[in-house]
Amino acid sequence: SQKIEQNSEALNIQEGKTATLTCNYTNYSPAYLQWYRQDPGRGPVFLLLIRENEKEKRKERLKVTFDTTLKQSLFHITASQPADSATYLCALTSWGKLQFGAGTQVVVTP
Amino acid sequence: GAVVSQHPSWVICKSGTSVKIECRSLDFQATTMFWYRQFPKQSLMLMATSNEGSKATYEQGVEKDKFLINHASLTLSTLTVTSAHPEDSSFYICSATAGGGNEKLFFGSGTQLSVL
Numbered sequence: 688s689q690k691i692e693q694n695s696e697a698l699n700i701q702e703g704k705t706a707t708l709t710c711n712y713t714n715y716s717p718a719y720l721q722w723y724r725q726d727p728g729r730g731p732v733f734l735l736l737i738r739e740n741e742k743e744k745r746k747e748r749l750k751v752t753f754d755t756t757l758k759q760s761l762f763h764i765t766a767s768q769p770a771d772s773a774t775y776l777c778a779l780t781s782w783g784k785l786q787f788g789a790g791t792q793v794v795v796t797p
Numbered sequence: 798g799a800v801v802s803q804h805p806s807w808v809i810c811k812s813g814t815s816v817k818i819e820c821r822s823l824d825f826q827a828t829t830m831f832w833y834r835q836f837p838k839q840s841l842m843l844m845a846t847s848n849e850g851s852k853a854t855y856e857q858g859v860e861k862d863k864f865l866i867n868h869a870s871l872t873l874s875t876l877t878v879t880s881a882h883p884e885d886s887s888f889y890i891c892s893a894t895a896g897g898g899n900e901k902l903f904f905g906s907g908t909q910l911s912v913l
Contacts, residue, residue, distance in 0.1 A: 691840075695838075719900060721900070721901060723904075728888075728907065728909065729906055729907060730801075730803070730890045730891075730892070730904030730905050730906050730907045731841070731890075731902075731904050732904065733901045733902065733903070736900060736901055776840070776841070780900065784831070784843055784846065785831070785843070785892075785900075785902055786840075786843065787840045787841045788840055789838070789839055789840040790840065
């Protein structure tokens with residue numbers, strides 16, 4: 688069966704440090720992978736999309752890597768800020784439908 | 798960016814009543830909208846795909862007679878939870894794609910449903 692796995696434990700990190708989140712998947716052959724941010728009681732917000740032929744993608748303080756051999760994506764938040772505290776979701780498309788991992792909560796403390 | 802408006806943000810209802818949730822794309826036309834539900838600390842689970850002018854496509858295990866979806870226009874889709882029961886209490890979120898090869902989804906703010 689298809690699985691999207693993200694670390695269920697919250698990531699606690701000090702302001703200014705880099706947060707690194709992992710997304711592993713099985714039984715997908717994705718043409719691209721997406722990352723979303725979700726705040727409590729809110730819908731997800733799109734952050735980044737990386738295609739299978741792209742090794743790395745950046746947007747401001749965010750960086751995503753995509754290794755289709757390892758079936759893994761890494762999501763980095765550099766120079767983290769308390770406002771970055773949220774749950775970050777990895778998502779893959781299967782049969783035209785976007786499916787999500789359970790997300791990893793990031794807590795950035797001053 | 799594209800905006801999806803979802804209403805209401807939260808609703809409390811008695812068991813056996815029906816609840817309607819609206820999802821509107823405010824500044825783009827959405828030929829396809831998706832309805833998800835999410836339990837605390839769990840991933841979003843796709844319930845159904847709503848296509849304008851046609852019947853919704855439901856995911857396996859989702860009762861189409863219980864979760865009625867209507868996509869009457871290119872900017873509005875509604876989800877009606879009929880004869881709601883406490884186990885239907887959840888966070889319901891709609892999303893839409895602007896189409897044209899744009900794979901990313903724009904999400905509404907979600908509706909927290911509590912059935913007493």
